[in-house]
Amino acid sequence: MKNKKFSQIDASVPTIRRLPSYLNVIRRALNNNLKVISGTVIASELELEPIQVRKDLAVTGIVGKPRVGYDVKELKNAIESFLNWDKQHKAIVVGTGNLGTALIGYPGFKQNGMNIVCAFDSSVDKIGKQILGVEVYGLKDLKDKLKNEKIDIAILTVPSEVAQQVTELLIETGVKSIWNFTNEKLKVPEDVLVLREDLSSSYAVLSVCQ
Amino acid sequence: MKNKKFSQIDASVPTIRRLPSYLNVIRRALNNNLKVISGTVIASELELEPIQVRKDLAVTGIVGKPRVGYDVKELKNAIESFLNWDKQHKAIVVGTGNLGTALIGYPGFKQNGMNIVCAFDSSVDKIGKQILGVEVYGLKDLKDKLKNEKIDIAILTVPSEVAQQVTELLIETGVKSIWNFTNEKLKVPEDVLVLREDLSSSYAVLSVCQ
Protein backbone atom coordinates (compact mmCIF):
# COMPACT_ATOMS: atom_id res chain seq x y z
CA MET A 1 0.00 0.00 0.00
CA LYS A 2 3.02 2.29 0.42
CA ASN A 3 3.50 4.77 -2.37
CA LYS A 4 6.56 3.83 -4.33
CA LYS A 5 7.53 7.33 -5.23
CA PHE A 6 8.11 8.32 -1.61
CA SER A 7 10.57 5.51 -1.04
CA GLN A 8 12.80 5.98 -4.05
CA ILE A 9 15.26 8.20 -2.24
CA ASP A 10 17.73 6.92 0.30
CA ALA A 11 16.63 9.48 2.86
CA SER A 12 13.60 9.12 5.07
CA VAL A 13 10.70 11.54 4.67
CA PRO A 14 11.24 12.89 8.21
CA THR A 15 14.83 13.66 7.26
CA ILE A 16 13.80 15.41 4.07
CA ARG A 17 11.27 17.43 6.04
CA ARG A 18 13.92 18.67 8.45
CA LEU A 19 16.37 19.79 5.79
CA PRO A 20 14.64 23.11 5.04
CA SER A 21 14.97 24.12 8.69
CA TYR A 22 18.67 23.41 8.57
CA LEU A 23 18.87 25.45 5.40
CA ASN A 24 17.23 28.38 7.17
CA VAL A 25 19.82 28.29 9.91
CA ILE A 26 22.66 27.90 7.42
CA ARG A 27 21.50 30.73 5.19
CA ARG A 28 21.35 32.98 8.22
CA ALA A 29 24.86 31.89 9.19
CA LEU A 30 26.02 32.73 5.69
CA ASN A 31 24.45 36.18 5.96
CA ASN A 32 26.41 36.64 9.17
CA ASN A 33 29.59 35.74 7.26
CA LEU A 34 30.23 32.57 9.23
CA LYS A 35 32.64 30.26 7.43
CA VAL A 36 31.88 27.07 9.33
CA ILE A 37 28.97 25.79 11.40
CA SER A 38 28.75 22.67 13.53
CA GLY A 39 25.90 20.22 13.72
CA THR A 40 25.77 20.92 17.43
CA VAL A 41 25.03 24.60 16.82
CA ILE A 42 22.37 23.84 14.24
CA ALA A 43 20.82 21.34 16.65
CA SER A 44 20.66 23.76 19.54
CA GLU A 45 19.10 26.49 17.41
CA LEU A 46 16.34 24.09 16.34
CA GLU A 47 16.05 22.20 19.62
CA LEU A 48 16.99 18.92 18.01
CA GLU A 49 19.55 16.27 18.87
CA PRO A 50 23.02 16.80 17.36
CA ILE A 51 23.12 13.15 16.29
CA GLN A 52 19.98 13.61 14.28
CA VAL A 53 21.29 16.72 12.57
CA ARG A 54 24.53 15.00 11.64
CA LYS A 55 22.73 11.95 10.31
CA ASP A 56 20.30 14.11 8.33
CA LEU A 57 23.06 16.22 6.83
CA ALA A 58 24.99 13.11 5.87
CA VAL A 59 22.34 12.21 3.28
CA THR A 60 23.28 15.29 1.29
CA GLY A 61 26.82 13.95 0.90
CA ILE A 62 28.40 16.77 2.90
CA VAL A 63 31.63 15.95 4.75
CA GLY A 64 32.47 17.93 7.85
CA LYS A 65 35.66 18.38 9.83
CA PRO A 66 35.89 17.01 13.36
CA ARG A 67 36.23 19.71 15.99
CA VAL A 68 35.23 22.33 13.39
CA GLY A 69 31.96 21.61 11.68
CA TYR A 70 30.77 22.04 8.11
CA ASP A 71 31.80 24.67 5.59
CA VAL A 72 28.74 26.91 5.46
CA LYS A 73 28.75 27.59 1.72
CA GLU A 74 29.41 23.97 0.91
CA LEU A 75 26.64 22.84 3.23
CA LYS A 76 24.15 25.30 1.78
CA ASN A 77 24.93 24.04 -1.71
CA ALA A 78 24.75 20.42 -0.62
CA ILE A 79 21.28 20.81 0.87
CA GLU A 80 19.93 22.91 -1.99
CA SER A 81 21.25 20.45 -4.49
CA PHE A 82 19.88 17.46 -2.59
CA LEU A 83 16.45 19.09 -2.41
CA ASN A 84 16.64 20.11 -6.08
CA TRP A 85 16.08 23.64 -4.89
CA ASP A 86 18.87 24.82 -7.15
CA LYS A 87 16.72 23.89 -10.17
CA GLN A 88 13.48 25.44 -11.38
CA HIS A 89 10.19 23.67 -10.74
CA LYS A 90 7.24 24.67 -12.84
CA ALA A 91 4.05 24.83 -10.82
CA ILE A 92 0.44 25.80 -11.33
CA VAL A 93 -2.12 26.83 -8.74
CA VAL A 94 -5.57 25.38 -9.32
CA GLY A 95 -8.19 27.30 -7.37
CA THR A 96 -7.49 30.92 -6.59
CA GLY A 97 -9.47 31.45 -3.41
CA ASN A 98 -7.80 32.91 -0.38
CA LEU A 99 -5.63 29.86 0.11
CA GLY A 100 -4.55 29.69 -3.52
CA THR A 101 -3.77 33.39 -3.42
CA ALA A 102 -1.77 32.94 -0.23
CA LEU A 103 0.27 30.19 -1.83
CA ILE A 104 0.94 32.25 -4.95
CA GLY A 105 2.42 34.86 -2.66
CA TYR A 106 4.30 32.50 -0.36
CA PRO A 107 7.89 33.78 -0.23
CA GLY A 108 9.41 30.39 0.57
CA PHE A 109 8.55 29.11 -2.89
CA LYS A 110 10.10 31.47 -5.41
CA GLN A 111 13.24 31.61 -3.31
CA ASN A 112 13.59 27.83 -3.58
CA GLY A 113 13.08 27.24 -7.24
CA MET A 114 9.32 27.03 -7.46
CA ASN A 115 8.07 28.97 -10.41
CA ILE A 116 4.30 29.36 -10.48
CA VAL A 117 3.71 29.77 -14.18
CA CYS A 118 -0.01 30.44 -13.99
CA ALA A 119 -3.20 29.77 -12.06
CA PHE A 120 -6.62 28.38 -12.90
CA ASP A 121 -10.08 29.06 -11.57
CA SER A 122 -13.66 28.60 -12.68
CA SER A 123 -14.92 31.97 -11.50
CA VAL A 124 -15.50 34.43 -14.34
CA ASP A 125 -14.49 37.41 -12.26
CA LYS A 126 -11.03 35.95 -11.72
CA ILE A 127 -10.33 34.60 -15.19
CA GLY A 128 -8.20 36.94 -17.27
CA LYS A 129 -6.93 38.86 -14.29
CA GLN A 130 -3.66 38.53 -12.45
CA ILE A 131 -2.99 37.57 -8.85
CA LEU A 132 0.31 38.90 -7.58
CA GLY A 133 1.62 38.91 -11.12
CA VAL A 134 0.36 35.43 -11.96
CA GLU A 135 -2.13 35.11 -14.79
CA VAL A 136 -5.43 33.35 -14.02
CA TYR A 137 -7.03 31.20 -16.72
CA GLY A 138 -10.30 29.32 -16.83
CA LEU A 139 -10.27 25.74 -15.63
CA LYS A 140 -11.81 24.77 -18.96
CA ASP A 141 -8.72 25.96 -20.75
CA LEU A 142 -6.31 24.08 -18.49
CA LYS A 143 -5.67 21.19 -20.87
CA ASP A 144 -5.12 23.50 -23.77
CA LYS A 145 -2.86 25.91 -21.90
CA LEU A 146 -0.63 23.13 -20.62
CA LYS A 147 -0.38 21.07 -23.78
CA ASN A 148 3.10 22.38 -24.56
CA GLU A 149 4.29 22.91 -21.04
CA LYS A 150 5.52 20.21 -18.67
CA ILE A 151 4.29 21.06 -15.18
CA ASP A 152 6.18 19.64 -12.21
CA ILE A 153 3.71 20.41 -9.44
CA ALA A 154 0.00 21.20 -9.40
CA ILE A 155 -1.12 22.96 -6.24
CA LEU A 156 -4.73 22.03 -5.63
CA THR A 157 -6.82 24.48 -3.61
CA VAL A 158 -10.25 24.01 -5.12
CA PRO A 159 -13.33 23.24 -2.99
CA SER A 160 -13.35 19.63 -1.77
CA GLU A 161 -16.48 18.82 -3.75
CA VAL A 162 -14.71 19.24 -7.09
CA ALA A 163 -11.27 18.06 -6.02
CA GLN A 164 -11.50 14.58 -7.55
CA GLN A 165 -12.93 15.88 -10.78
CA VAL A 166 -10.22 18.53 -11.15
CA THR A 167 -7.61 15.91 -10.27
CA GLU A 168 -8.75 13.79 -13.17
CA LEU A 169 -8.36 16.77 -15.46
CA LEU A 170 -4.84 17.32 -14.15
CA ILE A 171 -3.94 13.67 -14.71
CA GLU A 172 -5.24 13.79 -18.27
CA THR A 173 -2.99 16.76 -18.80
CA GLY A 174 0.01 14.75 -17.69
CA VAL A 175 0.58 16.15 -14.21
CA LYS A 176 2.55 13.71 -12.05
CA SER A 177 2.73 15.55 -8.71
CA ILE A 178 -0.22 17.07 -6.90
CA TRP A 179 -0.01 19.05 -3.71
CA ASN A 180 -3.45 18.51 -2.28
CA PHE A 181 -4.74 21.22 0.08
CA THR A 182 -8.29 19.85 0.09
CA ASN A 183 -9.72 17.36 2.56
CA GLU A 184 -10.44 14.86 -0.14
CA LYS A 185 -8.59 11.62 -0.46
CA LEU A 186 -7.72 11.75 -4.15
CA LYS A 187 -7.85 8.65 -6.27
CA VAL A 188 -4.95 8.66 -8.71
CA PRO A 189 -2.95 6.16 -10.78
CA GLU A 190 0.16 4.66 -9.21
CA ASP A 191 2.58 6.88 -11.07
CA VAL A 192 1.04 10.09 -9.72
CA LEU A 193 2.39 11.45 -6.46
CA VAL A 194 -0.08 13.15 -4.12
CA LEU A 195 1.11 15.03 -1.09
CA ARG A 196 -1.72 15.95 1.21
CA GLU A 197 -1.43 19.11 3.24
CA ASP A 198 -3.99 18.42 5.85
CA LEU A 199 -4.99 21.28 8.12
CA SER A 200 -7.64 19.16 9.81
CA SER A 201 -5.09 16.65 10.97
CA SER A 202 -2.98 19.38 12.54
CA TYR A 203 -6.03 20.88 14.15
CA ALA A 204 -6.76 17.43 15.55
CA VAL A 205 -3.35 17.32 17.19
CA LEU A 206 -3.92 20.72 18.75
CA SER A 207 -7.40 19.83 19.92
CA VAL A 208 -6.28 16.61 21.56
CA CYS A 209 -3.08 17.91 23.12
CA GLN A 210 -4.24 21.14 24.62
CA MET B 1 14.11 17.21 24.08
CA LYS B 2 10.67 15.85 23.30
CA ASN B 3 7.79 18.14 24.01
CA LYS B 4 5.84 16.81 26.95
CA LYS B 5 2.51 18.02 25.80
CA PHE B 6 2.53 15.85 22.69
CA SER B 7 3.02 12.67 24.66
CA GLN B 8 0.34 13.12 27.28
CA ILE B 9 -2.30 11.23 25.34
CA ASP B 10 -2.29 7.46 24.90
CA ALA B 11 -2.58 7.77 21.14
CA SER B 12 0.31 8.43 18.83
CA VAL B 13 0.42 11.64 16.83
CA PRO B 14 0.19 9.71 13.53
CA THR B 15 -2.98 8.08 14.84
CA ILE B 16 -4.46 11.41 15.87
CA ARG B 17 -3.63 12.82 12.46
CA ARG B 18 -5.50 10.02 10.71
CA LEU B 19 -8.68 10.36 12.74
CA PRO B 20 -10.07 13.35 10.81
CA SER B 21 -9.91 11.37 7.58
CA TYR B 22 -11.88 8.58 9.17
CA LEU B 23 -14.38 11.13 10.39
CA ASN B 24 -14.80 12.42 6.83
CA VAL B 25 -15.63 8.96 5.58
CA ILE B 26 -17.96 8.30 8.49
CA ARG B 27 -19.83 11.57 8.13
CA ARG B 28 -20.39 10.77 4.49
CA ALA B 29 -21.64 7.33 5.44
CA LEU B 30 -24.04 8.94 7.88
CA ASN B 31 -25.31 11.25 5.16
CA ASN B 32 -25.96 8.17 3.08
CA ASN B 33 -27.98 6.73 5.97
CA LEU B 34 -25.62 3.85 6.57
CA LYS B 35 -26.13 2.31 9.99
CA VAL B 36 -22.84 0.41 10.28
CA ILE B 37 -19.44 0.68 8.64
CA SER B 38 -16.51 -1.68 8.86
CA GLY B 39 -12.87 -0.81 9.34
CA THR B 40 -12.18 -2.65 6.12
CA VAL B 41 -14.41 -0.30 4.16
CA ILE B 42 -12.90 2.79 5.75
CA ALA B 43 -9.44 1.44 5.00
CA SER B 44 -10.17 0.78 1.35
CA GLU B 45 -11.67 4.25 0.86
CA LEU B 46 -8.54 5.83 2.27
CA GLU B 47 -6.05 3.32 0.87
CA LEU B 48 -4.86 2.31 4.31
CA GLU B 49 -4.44 -1.06 5.99
CA PRO B 50 -7.55 -2.36 7.81
CA ILE B 51 -5.41 -3.26 10.82
CA GLN B 52 -4.24 0.30 11.15
CA VAL B 53 -7.75 1.68 10.93
CA ARG B 54 -8.99 -0.72 13.61
CA LYS B 55 -6.09 0.09 15.89
CA ASP B 56 -6.58 3.82 15.38
CA LEU B 57 -10.30 3.66 16.04
CA ALA B 58 -9.69 1.62 19.18
CA VAL B 59 -8.08 4.65 20.88
CA THR B 60 -11.43 6.41 20.79
CA GLY B 61 -12.94 3.65 22.92
CA ILE B 62 -15.32 2.51 20.20
CA VAL B 63 -16.32 -1.15 20.25
CA GLY B 64 -17.32 -2.78 17.00
CA LYS B 65 -19.15 -5.97 16.21
CA PRO B 66 -17.32 -8.82 14.49
CA ARG B 67 -18.62 -9.57 11.03
CA VAL B 68 -20.56 -6.27 11.05
CA GLY B 69 -18.43 -3.24 11.81
CA TYR B 70 -19.02 -0.13 13.86
CA ASP B 71 -22.25 1.73 14.48
CA VAL B 72 -21.84 4.83 12.33
CA LYS B 73 -23.41 7.34 14.74
CA GLU B 74 -21.59 5.89 17.70
CA LEU B 75 -18.29 5.98 15.82
CA LYS B 76 -18.82 9.57 14.72
CA ASN B 77 -19.47 10.59 18.31
CA ALA B 78 -16.51 8.60 19.60
CA ILE B 79 -14.06 10.28 17.24
CA GLU B 80 -15.50 13.77 17.74
CA SER B 81 -15.38 13.33 21.46
CA PHE B 82 -11.85 11.95 21.42
CA LEU B 83 -10.67 14.89 19.30
CA ASN B 84 -12.60 17.33 21.51
CA TRP B 85 -14.32 18.44 18.36
CA ASP B 86 -17.64 18.35 20.17
CA LYS B 87 -16.49 21.24 22.35
CA GLN B 88 -15.80 24.85 21.40
CA HIS B 89 -12.21 26.04 21.01
CA LYS B 90 -11.56 29.74 21.12
CA ALA B 91 -8.98 30.82 18.59
CA ILE B 92 -7.43 34.02 17.32
CA VAL B 93 -5.69 34.67 14.03
CA VAL B 94 -2.60 36.82 14.32
CA GLY B 95 -1.63 38.27 10.97
CA THR B 96 -4.37 38.79 8.41
CA GLY B 97 -2.49 38.49 5.15
CA ASN B 98 -3.73 36.12 2.49
CA LEU B 99 -2.90 33.09 4.58
CA GLY B 100 -4.55 34.44 7.71
CA THR B 101 -7.61 35.33 5.66
CA ALA B 102 -7.68 31.87 4.13
CA LEU B 103 -7.59 30.29 7.56
CA ILE B 104 -10.38 32.51 8.86
CA GLY B 105 -12.50 31.17 6.03
CA TYR B 106 -11.40 27.55 6.25
CA PRO B 107 -14.61 25.51 6.45
CA GLY B 108 -13.02 22.60 8.32
CA PHE B 109 -12.58 24.73 11.41
CA LYS B 110 -15.98 26.10 12.36
CA GLN B 111 -17.52 22.73 11.59
CA ASN B 112 -15.22 21.11 14.15
CA GLY B 113 -15.54 23.39 17.10
CA MET B 114 -12.99 26.04 16.29
CA ASN B 115 -14.39 29.47 16.98
CA ILE B 116 -12.19 32.27 15.69
CA VAL B 117 -13.20 35.05 18.05
CA CYS B 118 -11.14 37.80 16.44
CA ALA B 119 -8.01 38.58 14.47
CA PHE B 120 -5.04 40.90 14.92
CA ASP B 121 -2.85 42.79 12.50
CA SER B 122 -0.50 45.75 12.56
CA SER B 123 -1.65 47.28 9.30
CA VAL B 124 -3.83 50.37 9.79
CA ASP B 125 -5.96 49.66 6.76
CA LYS B 126 -7.04 46.36 8.24
CA ILE B 127 -7.60 47.36 11.85
CA GLY B 128 -11.24 48.08 12.65
CA LYS B 129 -12.52 46.20 9.63
CA GLN B 130 -13.90 42.71 9.41
CA ILE B 131 -12.61 39.72 7.48
CA LEU B 132 -15.34 37.20 6.70
CA GLY B 133 -17.24 38.41 9.72
CA VAL B 134 -14.26 38.36 12.06
CA GLU B 135 -13.22 41.66 13.65
CA VAL B 136 -9.60 42.75 13.16
CA TYR B 137 -7.86 44.61 15.99
CA GLY B 138 -4.42 46.19 16.24
CA LEU B 139 -1.59 43.98 17.46
CA LYS B 140 -0.88 46.63 20.07
CA ASP B 141 -4.27 46.04 21.62
CA LEU B 142 -3.89 42.26 21.76
CA LYS B 143 -2.99 42.04 25.41
CA ASP B 144 -5.82 44.33 26.41
CA LYS B 145 -8.43 42.63 24.23
CA LEU B 146 -7.59 39.19 25.58
CA LYS B 147 -7.26 40.05 29.24
CA ASN B 148 -10.68 38.63 30.07
CA GLU B 149 -10.78 35.93 27.46
CA LYS B 150 -9.04 32.60 27.63
CA ILE B 151 -7.80 31.71 24.16
CA ASP B 152 -7.18 28.07 23.33
CA ILE B 153 -5.28 28.42 20.07
CA ALA B 154 -3.38 31.29 18.49
CA ILE B 155 -2.93 30.92 14.76
CA LEU B 156 0.25 32.70 13.80
CA THR B 157 0.52 33.94 10.21
CA VAL B 158 2.66 37.04 10.62
CA PRO B 159 5.85 37.59 8.58
CA SER B 160 8.73 35.41 9.81
CA GLU B 161 10.77 38.43 10.86
CA VAL B 162 8.33 39.36 13.61
CA ALA B 163 7.20 35.85 14.53
CA GLN B 164 9.32 35.51 17.67
CA GLN B 165 8.40 38.95 18.90
CA VAL B 166 4.67 38.36 18.41
CA THR B 167 5.04 34.96 20.05
CA GLU B 168 6.39 36.61 23.16
CA LEU B 169 3.41 38.92 23.22
CA LEU B 170 1.10 35.91 22.95
CA ILE B 171 2.87 34.15 25.79
CA GLU B 172 2.61 37.21 28.02
CA THR B 173 -1.11 37.16 27.30
CA GLY B 174 -1.34 33.59 28.54
CA VAL B 175 -1.67 31.72 25.27
CA LYS B 176 -0.62 28.07 25.67
CA SER B 177 -1.05 26.71 22.13
CA ILE B 178 0.36 28.30 19.01
CA TRP B 179 -0.19 27.06 15.50
CA ASN B 180 2.85 28.39 13.73
CA PHE B 181 2.52 28.98 9.99
CA THR B 182 5.79 30.89 9.75
CA ASN B 183 9.19 29.39 8.95
CA GLU B 184 10.61 30.50 12.26
CA LYS B 185 11.56 28.06 14.98
CA LEU B 186 9.79 29.71 17.92
CA LYS B 187 11.41 29.82 21.31
CA VAL B 188 8.78 29.24 23.99
CA PRO B 189 8.59 28.07 27.60
CA GLU B 190 8.06 24.37 28.23
CA ASP B 191 4.37 24.71 29.00
CA VAL B 192 3.55 26.26 25.64
CA LEU B 193 2.69 23.96 22.78
CA VAL B 194 3.82 24.96 19.29
CA LEU B 195 2.64 23.11 16.26
CA ARG B 196 4.53 24.07 13.17
CA GLU B 197 2.75 23.96 9.85
CA ASP B 198 5.66 23.89 7.54
CA LEU B 199 4.99 24.39 3.85
CA SER B 200 8.70 24.38 3.06
CA SER B 201 9.11 20.89 4.44
CA SER B 202 6.29 19.60 2.29
CA TYR B 203 7.71 21.37 -0.73
CA ALA B 204 11.00 19.63 0.06
CA VAL B 205 9.30 16.24 -0.10
CA LEU B 206 7.77 17.08 -3.45
CA SER B 207 11.03 18.44 -4.83
CA VAL B 208 13.01 15.39 -3.82
CA CYS B 209 10.45 12.77 -4.79
CA GLN B 210 9.41 13.98 -8.17
Added chain:
DNA sequence: TTAAAATAGATATAAATATATCTTAATTTA
Protein backbone atom coordinates in the same frame (compact mmCIF):
# COMPACT_ATOMS: atom_id res chain seq x y z
C1' DT C 1 55.01 19.50 22.24
C1' DT C 2 51.55 17.24 24.51
C1' DA C 3 47.11 16.86 26.68
C1' DA C 4 42.38 18.15 26.62
C1' DA C 5 38.21 19.21 24.39
C1' DA C 6 34.99 19.32 20.71
C1' DT C 7 32.90 17.29 16.88
C1' DA C 8 32.23 14.33 12.70
C1' DG C 9 31.38 9.69 11.46
C1' DA C 10 30.50 4.76 12.37
C1' DT C 11 28.29 1.29 14.82
C1' DA C 12 24.90 -0.28 18.05
C1' DT C 13 20.69 0.15 20.62
C1' DA C 14 16.16 1.79 21.78
C1' DA C 15 11.72 3.66 20.86
C1' DA C 16 7.93 4.45 17.97
C1' DT C 17 5.04 2.96 14.42
C1' DA C 18 3.10 -0.22 11.20
C1' DT C 19 1.91 -4.83 9.81
C1' DA C 20 1.01 -9.78 10.36
C1' DT C 21 -1.08 -13.63 12.62
C1' DC C 22 -4.21 -15.72 15.56
C1' DT C 23 -8.63 -16.02 18.12
C1' DT C 24 -13.29 -15.16 18.81
C1' DA C 25 -17.83 -13.61 17.68
C1' DA C 26 -21.62 -12.56 14.57
C1' DT C 27 -23.91 -13.39 10.26
C1' DT C 28 -25.20 -15.79 6.15
C1' DT C 29 -26.10 -19.73 3.53
C1' DA C 30 -26.23 -24.50 2.45
Added chain:
DNA sequence: TAAATTAAGATATATTTATATCTATTTTAA
Protein backbone atom coordinates in the same frame (compact mmCIF):
# COMPACT_ATOMS: atom_id res chain seq x y z
C1' DT D 1 -28.65 -26.44 12.36
C1' DA D 2 -23.98 -26.55 11.01
C1' DA D 3 -20.36 -24.82 8.13
C1' DA D 4 -18.33 -20.97 5.95
C1' DT D 5 -17.29 -16.27 5.95
C1' DT D 6 -16.22 -11.84 7.60
C1' DA D 7 -14.53 -8.65 10.67
C1' DA D 8 -13.24 -7.08 15.40
C1' DG D 9 -9.87 -7.54 18.97
C1' DA D 10 -5.61 -9.39 20.96
C1' DT D 11 -1.02 -10.74 20.61
C1' DA D 12 3.26 -10.96 18.15
C1' DT D 13 6.53 -9.41 14.74
C1' DA D 14 8.71 -6.32 11.53
C1' DT D 15 9.97 -1.91 10.01
C1' DT D 16 11.11 2.70 10.53
C1' DT D 17 12.97 6.33 12.99
C1' DA D 18 15.50 8.30 16.74
C1' DT D 19 19.06 8.10 20.13
C1' DA D 20 23.23 6.42 22.43
C1' DT D 21 27.93 4.97 22.44
C1' DC D 22 32.32 4.61 20.63
C1' DT D 23 36.30 6.02 17.67
C1' DA D 24 39.10 9.04 15.17
C1' DT D 25 40.37 13.61 13.95
C1' DT D 26 41.38 18.39 14.48
C1' DT D 27 42.11 22.40 17.15
C1' DT D 28 43.30 24.94 21.18
C1' DA D 29 45.78 25.81 25.10
C1' DA D 30 48.71 24.49 28.80
